[in-house]
Amino acid sequence: MSVSRTPATMTEIAAALGVSSATVSNALSGKGRVSAELTAKIRQATVDLGYVPSQAARTLRTGRTGVIGLVLPDISNPLFPQIAQAIEQAAAAAGYGVLIADSRGEIAQQTAAIGRLIERGVDGIIIVPRRGSRVGEIGTPVAIIDSPSTPGNTVSSDHWDGGVQMGRHLAGLGHCKVLLIAQSSASNVQNDRIGGLKAGLGKNICHETLLVENLEAIKGAGCALGLAAKVADGFTAFAAVYDLLALRALTELQRDGTEVPRQASVSGFDDLVWSSVVTPPITTLRQDLATIAERAVEALSDAITDSETPFGGPAVAKQSVEGVAMTLVVRQSTGQAMEPVVVPVADTREDSR
Amino acid sequence: MSVSRTPATMTEIAAALGVSSATVSNALSGKGRVSAELTAKIRQATVDLGYVPSQAARTLRTGRTGVIGLVLPDISNPLFPQIAQAIEQAAAAAGYGVLIADSRGEIAQQTAAIGRLIERGVDGIIIVPRRGSRVGEIGTPVAIIDSPSTPGNTVSSDHWDGGVQMGRHLAGLGHCKVLLIAQSSASNVQNDRIGGLKAGLGKNICHETLLVENLEAIKGAGCALGLAAKVADGFTAFAAVYDLLALRALTELQRDGTEVPRQASVSGFDDLVWSSVVTPPITTLRQDLATIAERAVEALSDAITDSETPFGGPAVAKQSVEGVAMTLVVRQSTGQAMEPVVVPVADTREDSR
DNA sequence: CTGAAAGCGCTTACAG
DNA sequence: CTGAAAGCGCTTACAG
Incomplete structure (x- = not known):
């Protein structure tokens, strides 16, 4: 010993x-x-x-630190823990350390955070961009995790297909009036999910989209989304584009006396930790963050290598061929998570996107 | 330019x-x-x-990397984003970078994670230990964020006082039968909160403690905490030791037809992001993580300096004199966050701890 | 107030 | 297959 x-x-x-x-x-x-x-x-x-x-000596000699930076502009993102964990895991497996950078709020903060990472000599950076922000050239290899429809995206979940899965699931349950709840039309991720949902529901199911532009506005008990009226109007399913909105919908419905899931069912995206703890639990779609992290680290690692060969081209990670599949986690209508619903394989994507 | x-x-x-x-x-x-x-x-x-x-050259010369490690063994901790953000912010202000280490699950993983950090040459490590685990000597300066009653703790919120604040608030609202909801009797943080709650409620208010040992067991719609029976039994307040449990309580009560907050009020701790989004929003206590992070980084920084002077003693961060105050955020019974209730200043602590 | 020199611990051509 | 030497970019005594 x-x-x-x-x-x-x-x-x-x-x-x-x-x-x-x-x-x-x-x-x-x-x-x-x-x-x-x-x-x-x-x-x-x-x-x-x-x-x-001595990493320091090695770095001084080779010019590589073996450290990558992780920038999550919207740190209040409830997915942060899982993403950070997945990245750290994948990076460690590839021999990299992970330096985090906070950049809450302003774009300026984001730039400053990236600057700090570069000063510390990171070999490359993984960014989960905030809605609508574009990541420019920063002179360091970069990989971006966002949505397939984001320009420059390196890897992401197949949010569209996730929406399709959920749409079909709801259709299969016999719902015929579905309220889609989103928050921002500037989010590619949300747009993908909404698009997929509509495609999955198909043409015979009635749907409407509620856009909660200002999340602050629905905070507190005073302001409501008006879901009770929707129930009265015949809506039986409330499909939010992420779990936080689903939670809001669930509690509002419950508070107003609607029985969930008997009278109305609620679903979200992302399978946050509390999604299975609330009563009734929320049906949702889980992202395969481990796979996403692996691909991001791999792509970044390649970009780092390329950036060292002279004229290796711009050090931008190549885009993964396809989005990573999401998994449907059905919780309502049985009270237990059951196997994902098997849906016929057919590409509803091309025609409706 | x-x-x-x-x-x-x-x-x-x-x-x-x-x-x-x-x-x-x-x-x-x-x-x-x-x-x-x-x-x-x-x-x-x-x-x-x-x-x-060149940080590398500087490090090689001085023996210091200017990087500290952050270990959050229970990465599923919903407080992770806020803690990570606060630490990164405080560290950046003090000129340090933050390397994260994941150590989900096993203690062995925790050790491995710490090892990875040390190999990367961190100057010191900040640890938020998992319940019950004790952090031994690791040959590197360490600061621990947990609870004042954890041996070796460096800095933490004053969870006991937080409990007192909540207890008094509930007492002031006129509740006379309160159900305290905790999850583990092995958690110093939870024990402090429960102790404070009891002290704050005082001797004239009836209370009972519900221990949800296995969180998995209450997942799904099938298993209930049996809160409806408690309501029938005359309980009007449900005080959970953290927001996730409060959320469970809220949804279960609502599902079973209890009107919140008219018939029963629900409170938690930590002010997680969704606490204000649910309907009705949850009354809770917010930790001052910015201050905690600052103190932790400062204490660690001191320990790092000490560890370099010969015979500087063990490189363990000194304990902060007192816990950092938590802030009561009242949301129920008004539907709006209002000013913290002013309570008479008196130390209920000495006698009841 | 300024400079020449040594050295932190590695890796990488280049000789042998 | 093995070794001597240079050098990555700094900082720190030590002279001038």
Whole structure:
């Protein structure tokens, strides 16, 4: 059991073995320039003496820090924990550390945050842009996670298909009057989801879209979305584009005496932690953030490599061919999460987008 | 307007001005060893040539990276975004970058995460420990954010006082039968809040504590907390130790036909983003995370400095003298957030703790 | 007030 | 297969 002591340097282990530090370096980097026996001895010494490589020295020499930055402009985004976790996991697997940058509010803050990351020497940056903001050239490799319809997007969930899944699910349940609830028409993600929902519901189901432009406005018990009137009007399903809106809808319906899901069902997107804790739980779509994070890190990693070859072209991560599938999590109408509804495979996408 | 070009090095700006790099370094570090005029010229050149300091070189020389690690073992903690944001903000102000480490689940993961941070050379680590886990010596300065009653805690909200505030608020509203809802008796934070609540309610108000040991068990519409029975039993206030439990209580009550807040009021802790969006909104206590983050970063920064002076003692951040105050956010019974209720200043703490 | 020099710990051509 | 040497960009005593 090795006791922790002062970590040894490469020069020290070289001295201890009577070889040169160049040899130690070569052995450890495993480029096959050192005999198997010597390599084994060096490996052993590494353990015995408690060698800890100096990232700083390595960086100074190679120009790479092995750290990527993560910018989530809208840090109040409830998805933040999951995204951050997924990115950190994927980055660690690829040998990168993750430096976070906060940039709440203003675009200026976002620029400043990116600046701080660059000063710290990150090799590249992953950005989840705030609605409507475009990320310009920043002289550092970048990967963007947003929506397939965002220009420059690198990878994202297939929000459109998610909408289709939900639309078909609701149609399958027999709803014929559905209220779609969105918040911003400037959000590509929301637009994709709404578009998919409409396509999934098909032409025979009546739907209407409620746009809650100002989230602040619906805070408090005073202001209502007017959902009770919608129920009276025959709407039986309320499909929000994200769980927070669904939660608002659920509580408002309940407060006004509507029985959920008997009289009206409520659904959202993203499967936030509380989606399954509320009563009744909310039917929603879960993003596969692990896959998204992996692809983002991979694309960024490629861009970083490219940016080092002279004339390697702009260091922008290539776009993934297709969006990552979302998973339908059905909770209402049974009170238990059940298997995703199997829907006939057909591309409703081309014709309605 | 300076166009972005290849960032200049310190040696380059020295050459451009015909001075030595040592002088440039001294001028920039502002230790007053360089004449005012020369310093001004150097500053200017810095801007003109687009000087970007090399953190790697600096680190190699000084042994400090200027980066601290952030470990949030329970990353599903809904407070994560706010905490991460607050820490990043405070760290940036103090000149530090923040490297995140995920350690979901196992304690082993937590150890591995800390190891990754250390390998990247962080100067210190801020930890929000998972319930019950104790953080041992790790050979790197550490600051812990948890609860005043956690051994080794560096700084935290005054959860006990928060409980007292809520207890008094409920008492002032005239409730005489209150159900306290907690989840784990192993959590110091929850225990503090419960203790404070009881003290704040005083001896004349009837209360009972419901312990929801297994959060999974209350998921779904099937399993209930049995709140309807409590209402029938005369309980008029449901005080949860965190908002997620309050949300569960609210939706369960509403689903079962209880009018909130007319028949029963619901309160939580932490003021999560949706607390004000549900209908009716939830009365809760907001943590002053900005202050907590500042103190944590400051304490850690001190510990880092100490750890460098020989025999500077163990590199553990000192405990803040007192917990950071929480703010009562009253939302129910008016439908609007109103000013915190003013309570008589008296220390109910000593006698009941 | 300013400069020459050493060195932090690695990696990378280049010789042997 | 192994080693000597240079150099990444800074900072820090130490002289002048």
